[in-house]
Amino acid sequence: MSMPNISMWGKALTVMPRIDKEQWDALDIVSRWLIATRSAVIIMTFTSAAFAGLLAYKAGAFDLQLWLLVTAGLCLAHATNNIVNDITDHYKGVDQGNYFRNQYGPQTIEAGFMSVGQMITYAAVTGGVALAIGAYLVFLRGDIALWLLASGAFFVLFYTWPLKYIGMGEPAVLVVWGPLMVGGGYYIITGEWSNDVAVASIAYALGPTAVLFGKHIDKLDADSGKKIRTLPVILGEKVSRYSVVAMLLAQFFVVAYLVATGYFHPIVLVVLAAVPSLGRIFRVYRHPRPSGPPPELPEGVWPLYFVATAFWYNRRFGLLFLAGLLIDAGLS
Secondary structure, eight states: OOOOHHHHHHHHHHOOOOOHHHHHHSHHHHHHHHHHHTTTGGGGHHHHHHHHHHHHTTTTTTOOHHHHHHHHHHHHHHHHHHHHHHHHHHHHHHHSSOOOOHHHHHHHTTTSSSSSSHHHHHHHHHHHHHHHHHHHHHHHHHHHHHHHHHHHHHHHHHTTTTTGGGGGGGHHHHHHHIIEEEIIIHHHHSSSOOHHHHHHHHHHHHHHHHHHHHHHHHHHHHHHHHHHHHHHHEEEEEEEHHHHHHHHHHHHHHHHHHHHHTOOGGGGGGGGGGGGHHHHHHHTSSSSSHHHHHHHHOOOTTOOHHHHHHHHHHHHHHHHHHHHHHHHHHHH
């Protein structure tokens, strides 16, 4: 058994490591799981869970044990979804050859790191733990929690097919990272549904949705050739690029609305510190995707281009939003 590789754990949680079979074989089980589940993007799910917890604290109804269960369940569900995506794409032949997915990080089946059976085992164990947590929370909270669990399971199983193939993948992400994760998480923690929380969740969920748009713009030609009709394939590159800019601008309007209604303390307007970072978004998204990596793009990022920029910005906005909510909750 390989010794724990703590440095790889940290790397896998922040980027998608590019490794070969020999390096994979030398890794411990935790490193392999983190890479196979694409854990670097699960930070967006953790952030949604953090928002749910902060808003529960703001309402004076925070429960640490329930928040930890919600956070673990959501992150494991996201990890399961990523594994299921790779299994589904393998069977449909999407990731074969020089496809975008293989270029920006290893697809463990296609790269020969794991067999389909091993990936199914990963999905079963990871999903089983997530389901067990969900079942316990349903036991505690009842029918609404059951509907939330069923909705989450639906998106885990059917995001890759058929939702992504019919232009519903992007709307699904807006719903999942917003009302489902934040609103649902808040409900589990507090036992109460809040429309204000559901609206507030949109301010963050627009970010992950924009990241997905960026990813699908980057691989628009590849998806179109494989008859995967994501929204960018349906809308075209230009409209999709402008849609990303519109979504990121809309985040500020949602926050401003909630400050104006009194739900948020004005301190949450600290998100305005992200406005200068929008300059990079405008510079990148105002032009079509280049045929090769531009000089200003850091080495090793390509073929990530639109998605890399959106992910970079989303982390900045998300951290500022989180900081604002943290102070708001402390002032409540």
